[in-house]
Amino acid sequence: MNMQELIKPLIQKNDTKIVMVVLDGVGGLPNASGKTELESANTPNLDALARESACGLHIPVAHGITPGSGPGHLGIFGYNPIDCQIGRGILEALGLGMEVRETDVAVRCNYATIKDGVITDRRAQRIPTGQSKKLTERLQNEIKKIDDVELIFAPGMEHRFAVLMRFPDALKHDAAMINDTDPQKEGKAPLTPVPLSKNAERVANIAGKLINLVHDILKNEEKANFILTRGFSNMPHIPDFDEAFGLKALAIATYPMYRGLARLVGMDTPALEGSVEDEINFLKQKYDEYDFFFVHVKKVDSYGEDGSFDGKAARIEEFDKLLPQILLLKPNVLVITGDHSTPALMKGHSWHPVPVLINSSYVLGGICNAFSERECIKGELSILPALNIMPLALAHAGRLKKFGA
Amino acid sequence: MNMQELIKPLIQKNDTKIVMVVLDGVGGLPNASGKTELESANTPNLDALARESACGLHIPVAHGITPGSGPGHLGIFGYNPIDCQIGRGILEALGLGMEVRETDVAVRCNYATIKDGVITDRRAQRIPTGQSKKLTERLQNEIKKIDDVELIFAPGMEHRFAVLMRFPDALKHDAAMINDTDPQKEGKAPLTPVPLSKNAERVANIAGKLINLVHDILKNEEKANFILTRGFSNMPHIPDFDEAFGLKALAIATYPMYRGLARLVGMDTPALEGSVEDEINFLKQKYDEYDFFFVHVKKVDSYGEDGSFDGKAARIEEFDKLLPQILLLKPNVLVITGDHSTPALMKGHSWHPVPVLINSSYVLGGICNAFSERECIKGELSILPALNIMPLALAHAGRLKKFGA
Numbered sequence: 001m002n003m004q005e006l007i008k009p010l011i012q013k014n015d016t017k018i019v020m021v022v023l024d025g026v027g028g029l030p031n032a033s034g035k036t037e038l039e040s041a042n043t044p045n046l047d048a049l050a051r052e053s054a055c056g057l058h059i060p061v062a063h064g065i066t067p068g069s070g071p072g073h074l075g076i077f078g079y080n081p082i083d084c085q086i087g088r089g090i091l092e093a094l095g096l097g098m099e100v101r102e103t104d105v106a107v108r109c110n111y112a113t114i115k116d117g118v119i120t121d122r123r124a125q126r127i128p129t130g131q132s133k134k135l136t137e138r139l140q141n142e143i144k145k146i147d148d149v150e151l152i153f154a155p156g157m158e159h160r161f162a163v164l165m166r167f168p169d170a171l172k173h174d175a176a177m178i179n180d181t182d183p184q185k186e187g188k189a190p191l192t193p194v195p196l197s198k199n200a201e202r203v204a205n206i207a208g209k210l211i212n213l214v215h216d217i218l219k220n221e222e223k224a225n226f227i228l229t230r231g232f233s234n235m236p237h238i239p240d241f242d243e244a245f246g247l248k249a250l251a252i253a254t255y256p257m258y259r260g261l262a263r264l265v266g267m268d269t270p271a272l273e274g275s276v277e278d279e280i281n282f283l284k285q286k287y288d289e290y291d292f293f294f295v296h297v298k299k300v301d302s303y304g305e306d307g308s309f310d311g312k313a314a315r316i317e318e319f320d321k322l323l324p325q326i327l328l329l330k331p332n333v334l335v336i337t338g339d340h341s342t343p344a345l346m347k348g349h350s351w352h353p354v355p356v357l358i359n360s361s362y363v364l365g366g367i368c369n370a371f372s373e374r375e376c377i378k379g380e381l382s383i384l385p386a387l388n389i390m391p392l393a394l395a396h397a398g399r400l401k402k403f404g405a
Numbered sequence: 406m407n408m409q410e411l412i413k414p415l416i417q418k419n420d421t422k423i424v425m426v427v428l429d430g431v432g433g434l435p436n437a438s439g440k441t442e443l444e445s446a447n448t449p450n451l452d453a454l455a456r457e458s459a460c461g462l463h464i465p466v467a468h469g470i471t472p473g474s475g476p477g478h479l480g481i482f483g484y485n486p487i488d489c490q491i492g493r494g495i496l497e498a499l500g501l502g503m504e505v506r507e508t509d510v511a512v513r514c515n516y517a518t519i520k521d522g523v524i525t526d527r528r529a530q531r532i533p534t535g536q537s538k539k540l541t542e543r544l545q546n547e548i549k550k551i552d553d554v555e556l557i558f559a560p561g562m563e564h565r566f567a568v569l570m571r572f573p574d575a576l577k578h579d580a581a582m583i584n585d586t587d588p589q590k591e592g593k594a595p596l597t598p599v600p601l602s603k604n605a606e607r608v609a610n611i612a613g614k615l616i617n618l619v620h621d622i623l624k625n626e627e628k629a630n631f632i633l634t635r636g637f638s639n640m641p642h643i644p645d646f647d648e649a650f651g652l653k654a655l656a657i658a659t660y661p662m663y664r665g666l667a668r669l670v671g672m673d674t675p676a677l678e679g680s681v682e683d684e685i686n687f688l689k690q691k692y693d694e695y696d697f698f699f700v701h702v703k704k705v706d707s708y709g710e711d712g713s714f715d716g717k718a719a720r721i722e723e724f725d726k727l728l729p730q731i732l733l734l735k736p737n738v739l740v741i742t743g744d745h746s747t748p749a750l751m752k753g754h755s756w757h758p759v760p761v762l763i764n765s766s767y768v769l770g771g772i773c774n775a776f777s778e779r780e781c782i783k784g785e786l787s788i789l790p791a792l793n794i795m796p797l798a799l800a801h802a803g804r805l806k807k808f809g810a
Contacts, residue, residue, distance in 0.1 A: 001487055006467060362434060362751065364441070364778055380758070380778070382788040384468060391469030395756045402754055403466055404473035404486065405496045 002080060004244050007391050007400060011246040016332035016397040018247065019283070019293045022076065023319060024069075024258075025301030027057075027341025027354040027373060031309045037344060038355065038372040041313040043320040046336070046357075046371040049327070053334075054363040056381025057353035057373065058389060060340050066351045072339030073261045077294075078245060078390030079238060086264070087176065087233020092162045094260025096154040100235060103167045105176045105203050108231045111135065111159040111224035114215070118189050122182060123159045124224040135224055136161045142217050146209050159224070165206055171234050172199035178207060182228040190228060203232065240266030241292070245394060250286055252279045253296035262294055276318060280325050287329055295326075304342030312344050333396045334359040335389060336371070353383055360396035407485060409649050412796050412805060416651040421737035421802040423652065424688070424698045427481065428724060429474075429663075430706030432462075432746025432759040432778060436714050442749060443760065443777040446718040448725040451741070451762075451776040454732070458739075459768040461786025462758035462778065463794060465745050471756045477744030478666045482699075483650060483795030484643060491669070492581065492638020498567045499665025501559040502676075505640060508572045510581045510608050513636045516540065516564040516629035519620070523594050527587060528564045529629040540629055541566045547622050551614050564629070570611055576639050577604035583612060587633040595633060608637065645671030646697070650799060655691055657684045658701035667699055681723060685730050692734055700731075709747030717749050738801045739764040740794060741776070758788055765801035 028037035060067040060075045061082065070091050071081030089106035100106060111124035111132060127135075136155040143151050150166040177196040183189065193207040211227060218225045241249045243266070251262030251269045259269040268290070272282055276297055283293055297319055303311035326334065337356035340349050355376040368375040377383070381392075394400045433442035465472040465480045466487065475496055476486030494511035505511060516529035516537060532540075541560040548556050555571040582601040588594065598616070600609040616632060623630045646654045648671070656667030656674045664674040673695070677687055681702055688698055702724055708716030731739065742761035745754050760781040773780040782788070786797075799805045 003467065006470065006487060010470070362748070362755070362757075364434060364757075366435070366439060367779055367782070378783075380462075380782055382782065384788075388468035391467065392756075393469075395469035395471065400469060400471065400756070402471045402473050404476040404490060405493050 002083070003387055003391060004078065004239065007394065008244070010401045010403060011394070012399055012401050013246050014398055016399065017287070017291060017293070017329070018333040018335070018393050018397050019295065019326060019329070019331040020076070020335040020393070021295045021297065021326070022073070023297045023300045023316065023336065023338050025304045025340060025342025025349065026316065026338030027343070027350070027352050028304065028312065029343035029345045029352065031345060036373050037304070037309060037312045038316060039370070039374070040309070041316040041320070043316060043371060045320045045323040047369065049323070049336070049359055050357050050368045050371040050375065052363070052365040053357040053359040054365065054381050055355070055357050055368040055371070055376040055379030057376050057383050058337060058356045058386040059353050059383060060386045064351050066349050067340045068349065069257060069339060070261060073258070074265070075386030076337060076339060076389050077241070077265050078387060079265060080387055084236045084238050086236060088231030089162065089176070089233040090235060091257070092156070092231065093154065093164055094264070095257035096156055096162050097256030097260070098152065098154050098162065098164060099263070100164065100260065101166065102235050103169060103171060105165045105167070105171065105232060105234045107163050107207070107229045109161050109163055110182065110228045111161070112226045112228045113223050114190065114226035118187055119183055119226070119228070120186060121223070122186060122228060126158045127223055129155070129157055132156070132159060132161065132224070135218065135221070139214060139217060143210070143213055146206050146213070149206050151210065163210070165203065165210075173237065174199045175203050176200060176232040176234040178204050178232040180230040181211065182230050190226065193229065193232070207232065235264070238265055242266060245292075245390060246399065247292040248290050249292040249294065250290040251294045251296070252282050253294070253298070254279065255296070255298050258296045258298070267294060276322055280322055283326065284329065300338070301342045304344050305348060307344050307347040309344035332360060333393050335393055337389065356381065356389060358392055358396060362396055407488070408792055408796060409483065409644065412799065413649070415806045415808055416799070417804055417806050418651050419803055421804065422692070422696065422698070422734070423738040423740070423798050423802050424700065424731060424734070424736040425481070425740040425798065426700045426702065426731070427478070428702045428705045428721065428741065428743050430709045430745060430747025430754065431721065431743030432748070432755070432757050433709065433717065434748035434750045434757065436750060441778050442709070442714055442717045443721060444775070444779070445714070446721040446725070448721060448776060450725045450728040452774065454728070454741070454764055455762050455773045455776040455780065457768070457770040458762040458764040459770070459786050460760070460762050460773040460776070460781040460784030462781050462788050463742060463761045463791040464758050464788060465791045469756050471754050472745045473754065474662060474744060475666060478663065479670070480791030481742060481744060481794050482646070482670050483792060484670060485792055489641045489643050491641060493636030494567070494581070494638040495640060496662070497561070497636065498559065498569055499669070500662035501561055501567050502661035502665070503557065503559050503567065503569060504668070505569065505665070506571065507640050507642070508574060508576060510570045510572070510576065510637060510639045512568050512570075512612070512634045514566050514568055515587065515633045516566070517631045517633045518628050519595065519631035523592055524588055524631070524633070525591055526628070527591060527633060531563045532629055534560070534562055537561070537564060537566065537629070540623065540626070544619060544622060548615070548618055551611050551618070554611050556615065568615070570608065578642065580604045580608050581637040581639040583609050583637040585635040586616065587635050595631065598634065598637070612637065640669070643670055647671060650697075650795060651804065652697040653695050654697040654699065655695040656699045656701070657687050658699070658703075659684065660701070660703050663701045663703070672699060681727055685727055688731070689734065705743070706747045709749050710753060712749050712752040714749035737765060738798050740798055742794065761786065761794060763794075763797055763801060767801055
């Protein structure tokens with residue numbers, strides 16, 4: 001029995017509030033000073049909170065597995081990231097701010113150059129974003145439908161864009177099992193989209209027609225006269241957050257990708273721009289309307305990805321200064337964690353367990369002296385799978401009945 | 406492969422003794438002093454033992470899941486509490502001291518008042534226990550059998566009682582899937598027992614006849630002229646303790662419910678009354694006759710449930726004073742733990758991990774300074790599923806062979 005099946009009959013509603021702050025990529029590794037980003041940052045508020053919270057480290061997917069943003073968030077949202085895999089096409093579409101539906105197949109596309117049947121440039125000489133955008137608008141204008149399938153285009157950076165094929169009816173789970181058409185090397189012919197399962201024939205057929213139509217439209221372009229497609233994928237069937245946990249949830253995130261991930265699990269995801277302070281102001285404004293709040297702090301990860309140890313520490317300090325504003329709301333349960341680690345040392349996501357803190361009236365506390373990797377490991381949560389954070393948050397909010405008599 | 410399947414081929418018998426003391430609901434949370442019940446209690450013997458034991462915290466069912474007494478005990482007895490769910494009828498029967506067999510269906514009953522086809526009081530105005538007992542005896546005298554099914558009645562408190570339907574042959578696992586007949590509200594007609602699975606038809610038929618027979622017998626009673634039934638359930642198929650672990654086991658418990666739970670896994674469960682000291686005397690008396698002893702200390706939980714922090718701490722101290730008597734027996738393995746936490750702060754069971762100590766000649770020890778939540782978390786067992794306590798106990802007793810060559 002999986003976790004969601006176990007807790008579903010136990011869920012009871014009440015008027016508690018749960019706030020989950022995700023400091024994207026917060027976990028780190030020591031630099032030459034011997035301290036991690038969290039240990040170097042001056043974080044009096046996080047540290048004081050850790051002292052009176054249940055702390056630990058969570059494993060996003062499994063030991064040694066470095067998660068992408070999708071699996072990282074799904075785990076802390078209480079969805080098994082191994083069972084709920086999100087295709088690359090879907091993630092790309094979410095990252096471009098597209099609204100993806102259950103009847104959609106998403107695919108990542110590159111503009112490319114084709115000559116005499118072979119690809120001479122897989123990236124169309126990296127045409128500028130402005131030009132790419134115009135081409136994509138032209139495609140949208142000229143291709144609105146293929147058979148009974150609606151086509152929705154979204155421009156990306158440089159030669160990249162995404163397409164949604166919106167089918168009129170439900171798709172099988174394996175309806176998008178189609179090979180990439182990118183031959184991976186210049187000088188080769190593009191591949192044709194081949195269905196890798198019986199249920200993928202319909203989508204492969206539309207994809208083939210799309211590629212031909214695009215080539216017809218763009219054939220006189222000097223650089224971008226063809227497209228290569230990758231990551232065909234449709235939406236995994238994921239129960240809504242409300243259905244799974246009995247929580248009306250709001251996502252507070254300024255990056256489209258994270259709103260998209262939250263929308264995938266059925267959170268409300270109003271568009272939002274601005275700073276972390278703007279996010280917290282939005283939290284205050286909407287506090288009475290929801291049970292659960294996902295507050296996403298992106299920049300911590302961005303600096304980690306860039307290898308900027310000090311920049312990452314500074315973003316952590318920035319959040320620490322704002323934390324008292326969240327505490328003033330007195331949420332019944334406050335969870336602070338990350339979706340994965342992004343050690344500046346590694347300039348990318350890593351598999352390292354991620355500090356997590358759960359604050360409520362029902363913790364032991366008094367164990368950890370700070371919110372950091374080496375303090376959290378001592379805590380009462382020890383090391384736990386990310387998937388178990390949600391049932392703990394629900395329990396601390398009094399939202400789970402007793403199991404068995 | 407589940408744990409029991411894994412260890413079964415490894416089990417070897419020897420003449421070691423394993424004592425498992427269950428301080429019911431022992432885990433707690435800090436009160437205003439900042440200390441938990443275990444931390445406040447003066448427990449020199451438990452603390453000295455913790456210093457030379459393997460310590461940790463166990464999770465009874467799963468993160469965030471608050472276990473009832475059934476799942477709590479099954480886990481520490483080495484049975485997966487999610488796979489072995491015990492119905493409410495069975496638990497009620499066990500709690501009333503009934504001997505439940507594999508061919509039994511158990512159901513909880515209320516005396517109720519019915520008038521013109523609608524229930525006017527779901528609890529028959531909470532008739533006194535003495536009167537209820539007399540009515541139940543009358544029912545037992547007048548209804549001994551329905552078709553080939555033996556009926557066994559047991560009186561409870563006030564308007565409550567339980568009935569076992571003892572079938573002459575084996576039942577399917579879903580034979581008791583029948584709705585409750587309690588309409589949940591006064592002014593409504595009672596529901597009829599409806600089989601919710603094909604295999605439940607036979608039991609539903611007997612249940613319907615029983616309800617009619619009872620009404621015939623009680624129809625002239627002023628208050629208790631009808632019965633409402635809830636929690637139809639039969640015994641889960643659970644391998645005997647001896648079969649699963651190669652241990653001849655004795656349960657030492659003064660409350661019928663806990664003897665019932667032990668009987669469910671095939672332990673010997675002689676009736677016993679008295680204090681914890683009486684239980685320990687019984688342990689001494691029976692020490693040569695068994696391999697495994699489950700010693701249940703109930704009152705720790707009772708005070709926790711009542712919200713009495715000091716009362717709970719006092720019950721822990723009471724056990725601490727008696728502990729040396731158990732140590733004098735020099736069991737090869739001594740396990741001390743609880744079936745779940747019952748923080749006085751929460752006045753009820755909770756999901757918090759439960760301190761556990763395993764003492765044998767084969768531990769690291771020297772890590773924890775006391776038997777408490779915050780000391781045990783440092784220990785060599787860290788946080789572990791309750792299910793893993795039994796294989797550890799067997800290993801420490803030299804009762805598990807090497808796995809693989």
